[in-house]
Amino acid sequence: MDDRIARIQAKLAALPSTEKAVLNPVLTEQQVSGFEDLHGIRLPEEFRQFVTRIGHGGYGPTYGLLSMDRWMPPRKEVHGKLAEPFPFAPDEYVSTWSSDEGGQMLPFPGTIAVVWGGCSQYTLLVVTGPGCGRLVEVVTDSDVVPHFHTDADFLAWYERWLDFTLAGHRDLTWFSHQMAGDEPELVDTLVNSAFATRRNAAAYTFITYPGPRASLPDVLVQALSTEPHPLVRKTILRALQAQGKQGRDLLPAALADPVPDVRCLAAILMAANTRQGMRLSPGLRRTLADHLRVEDDRSVRDTIQRLLDWPHR
Template structure:
């Protein structure tokens, strides 16, 4: 743990000396931490909340700092980290129901007990926060949550707070993307490609595919595995691979993306449209136009958006959809008539 702390100090100083990092997210905090807390302050917090803080986090606030530089907008100071409104005494001491591998489908704002036993340690922006589990089976682990209930919780794979924080610095210094830090699987391209190709868990394969977006570029080995993953047996993996193929404009994924336009799962077809839009094949407009007649309204709507951006949308394309029984698709088609090239 001593090595963690000394390395973090050194890496914070290195990050503060990189102009490009200061010009991006680092300008909010300049890679500076707030002053550390005293042992008395931490002991008072623990006694008043009837908990003992996880050791790695406790060492951080005692020896490094209490909030400041960190993932997202900032690290949250301890006195704000348990500032939930209208929560009963003992809420932090009540075991959290959050644990890796547990499915949570309920909206966060409707079920505050899903926040119990946790501290909000990082503000990632747009209702996303990183919570540290203080009480419960996942004690010491970090999990990204959206308090509006838009997405399910995602546990960082790091074993403790210091490992998580140091990885944030490592990935920043390596030039990797750190948006929603903690969602990415730890590791470089070979590690992520191995997970994508061989992990028995479809959830981890999909997460590995999305994690590749964070890298500055994807090499040939990664491109080949990503292309193969568009044909994965699990639709979530196929959709994630298409998402990354489009985001990184991976040319090797064009052929399987074309195949995915007729995938049995609608979300995969939507992602195929998005990916091909970024890859820009010569016959893109023709392939997109074919999906205007898709049985799933969400796919047809995406085809309208794509053709509109391509400048090839015609009134003839839209006319059959202006009387579609699905109101969202019907309204999208009617509004898009104004952008039709022959309108």
Template sequence: MFDADHVRVRRIADKLVAVRSMPAASKAFGAEAHRFKLEPPLPEAMVAEFEERHEVALPKEFRLFVIELGNGGAGPGYGLRRLTVSCCAHRRSGHLTRPSPYRPGPRYLDDWEQRYESPPGPDRIFLPGTVEIAGHGCSLVTHLVVTGPARGRLINLDCEGPIGPYVLEDADFLAWYERWLDEAMAGYDIGWFGERLPLGEPALLTVLTDDGSPTRRVRAGESLLRLPAISDRAWAALAAAMSTDVDASVRAELWDLLRWQRHKHQRHLNNAEAIADDIALYARSCTPPDLKALDILCRLTLTDVLPELACQDSQRRRRAAYHFAQPWPGERDGSRSGLLDDAVTELLIDADALLRSHGVAAVRLLGLTHLHPRLREIQRTETDPWVRHHLDQILGEDPPQTWADLASAPPEMTEYPPF
């Protein structure tokens, strides 16, 4: 296996030389920053010192890359981070020995941070057991898992938003890096690299129609649209899945993807809003109703969420509480204001700390400032660290920022992509 890894390293070195002369690759995302050149490699002794200091063993494929090929430079996003700066900023000693909790499978979404990470503060260890490998702009990053069940695998996430960790399908660092080179040379869209499944069109169509995982079917659709060109057959399959997939969220996500990507592929999506109405009708007919699909379609209402908040199933209540803590245009006055207050009050006294946390967030985001005295009472006895964090955040604001401050009207649905 060791010899096989050396063969892969040499093959990667040859591809790095070849890609520099390819006009298409020069236009790839991030190429201007690194021009497909690596920084000098590190001596083995320096890598060993890093491992001793952090009390870990780096995954062997990454370790070999750093020692034989380069320490930073050419790579996905704006290039690879140097090992010496990949994990030291804002990190406490010993953070790499604590296992990362994230496992291969669906992307962790919505309130992932509250479920798996500790709240902000001087003692926080954020994304333990990982080193940052690459940045893709804004807060989009790729981390390498050093300790935990996904050791050796790469994770993509938005470290400041709801797009949580996704363990990429590449088997290890070298497989991930070589795929990036291959796709850059082939003219693929490699922005936020790794989100695309590492498959060709025929295999992606099989996943889209036959895979048992809804999230993987969506990812197959997104991956098809990231190909340099898409066949009529693939476009027809995407349109069919948008209308027939058993999962409402799959339909909604494919609708959203086709709505934007049709421009890139010079395709048409007729009657987009009518299609969205049909998907919304289907989402409401499901048991439980698919709140995520309705949210994607911008058709989620308070009437959809309130019954789910009263459900006995804890996971359904958690999903509903997450969606509840957002603006409800046109539904915050008159009879609706009382419903909001009642729902928030129930969340604030729930035995589930995650639900209490969503309740506090709802007070802030819905502008329910008249409930601040109740929050001050709760603050005296609350022990959960995340709930306390949100309480301190909202009660320390002057004046509190609400969704009404951020946007006076709901976002408009347009026919043009956001760029």
């Protein structure tokens, strides 16, 4: 634990001044134990170490880490009782999040809020339940299902944030969907992990990965051909598009996908976003026109036709 604390402190110190990486003063043991006694829980050890040895609230993802007085947001739909278990486990795709009667969305028991992402989005830390110690992303008062971050604990999650910032990821908007690892590790996860959630996180990471190898688009399209889960295939398509022209030129491989939504997304992502607007290369335009003649799903046909009808494409 000491090595991890020292590593995070060193990375915080290495950040450029433009990051304004300021954390609030640490909490005392009495403050932390007082919160725990009040709610009948024990905070995950990695989080306790962070707030008592590194800092408490301040620099972090989106609008930063929340201070103790905001761990329990006043909005009633954010949380339930902390001693009641959060019902979902990591590496599971959650299909529904609602009351037994199918009505109002339930609050999120067994969690505290550590990041407010704007509007009704929160990053929660599970303090009770099978995912104890893990971070989970939620959108309150909606049917958007919770999803766990891949990081093993709070320290791993925060260090990944520092690593992504220091490495120069192109965009940190996708941070909650991504995972730690260098390019070979991410490829191995994408190709070999038994968990669709982790394969999806690896694919998401390649959307912003700085300085990928020239061979990455070919690796992605090979993974696309063997990926069984349509949600992961859609994320791979986004990762391909993020590789520029080389990746977009490989997107037609998904026009044979059995799921219409995947074919629609592949067609949409073939268009490049330029200063003059969205543009289709002549080759991809011909590919879509040829596919339109054999496509039998109306939604896919409509999508392709709209793309072909755009002026000056």
